[in-house]
Amino acid sequence: MLPGPTIYLECNVCKNTIEIITISSGNAFFARYWTDDYSTTPKLPLEFSFKKCPHCRSLFWIDDLKELGVVDWLNGDDEPDKAWGKSKSALNFDLTDYFIALENNFPRTTEEIKDLRMNAWWLFNHRFRWPQTRNFFFKKKPLEPLNILAFHNNLTSLQDLLNIDVQSERILIAEIYRELGRFEECERLLDFEFNESLLNVREFILRYCKEQNSVVQDMTDYLNEKQRQAKEKYTLQRNKYIEYGINFVKSRAIDRGIATEDNFYSVVHKLSVEEFVELRGNYKDLHTIHFPKS
Numbered sequence: 001m002l003p004g005p006t007i008y009l010e011c012n013v014c015k016n017t018i019e020i021i022t023i024s025s026g027n028a029f030f031a032r033y034w035t036d037d038y039s040t041t042p043k044l045p046l047e048f049s050f051k052k053c054p055h056c057r058s059l060f061w062i063d064d065l066k067e068l069g070v071v072d073w074l075n076g077d078d079e080p081d082k083a084w085g086k087s088k089s090a091l092n093f094d095l096t097d098y099f100i101a102l103e104n105n106f107p108r109t110t111e112e113i114k115d116l117r118m119n120a121w122w123l124f125n126h127r128f129r130w131p132q133t134r135n136f137f138f139k140k141k142p143l144e145p146l147n148i149l150a151f152h153n154n155l156t157s158l159q160d161l162l163n164i165d166v167q168s169e170r171i172l173i174a175e176i177y178r179e180l181g182r183f184e185e186c187e188r189l190l191d192f193e194f195n196e197s198l199l200n201v202r203e204f205i206l207r208y209c210k211e212q213n214s215v216v217q218d219m220t221d222y223l224n225e226k227q228r229q230a231k232e233k234y235t236l237q238r239n240k241y242i243e244y245g246i247n248f249v250k251s252r253a254i255d256r257g258i259a260t261e262d263n264f265y266s267v268v269h270k271l272s273v274e275e276f277v278e279l280r281g282n283y284k285d286l287h288t289i290h291f292p293k294s
Ligand SMILES: [Zn+2]
Pocket: 011, 012, 013, 014, 015, 016, 053, 054, 055, 056, 057, 058
């Protein structure tokens, strides 16, 4: 990941200076995808729209604070303005912060409530994502004890905010049922004609639902394998199509006496576009393939 500009903000409670570090580009190559819709793809330019003041611990929306200035290290800026005072990096929410925020009308819109509840869910699930190593970001900070009641309350409230008529949200509602251990309801929601782009996710979640497994799952390898299989199937079909097409053109050319088995390829390269189009008949894609020269 490449560092982007650092933004300097003034806390509207304690008036101290807060740094927000951004990234300018990230690599999606190592991205992982989980069933709760969490992924490690780079989120540009800011991962969160809300943070915690490192000085006074108040919670804030980034776009609510007064911007003091920006230092773009990559663009040759090297020092923050001395007038901005001593600064510290903004903190991320911990689970308690999410619940304080939700209880105290911190979110201003339904979308923001949804955003907070999704992030709280992901934070809960991090313990299952990185159970042993915990990932180096969390190394110094022991995981908070799992509060099952808060986990359940958050998920049921989140479900109410999701729209069952939007397929990607229908899948999420089903995943919430699975994680709540309500497997029958999960299965009922998945019994639905999803768009092709969601079929693999549906199949993956359904498998764990049938095993009565309620833990969040990493589906990256499964999705990659499905993608590889689809590509392989396409290539096989395509090669078959080309093979049939070439044989079709060849037998037509031989039937008409314009080519023989031996000189077919050299003849086909000398045909005009119109002659070739006439000869290939319904194999409309054949002009895009490369006929061998001999
Ligand atoms: Zn503050």
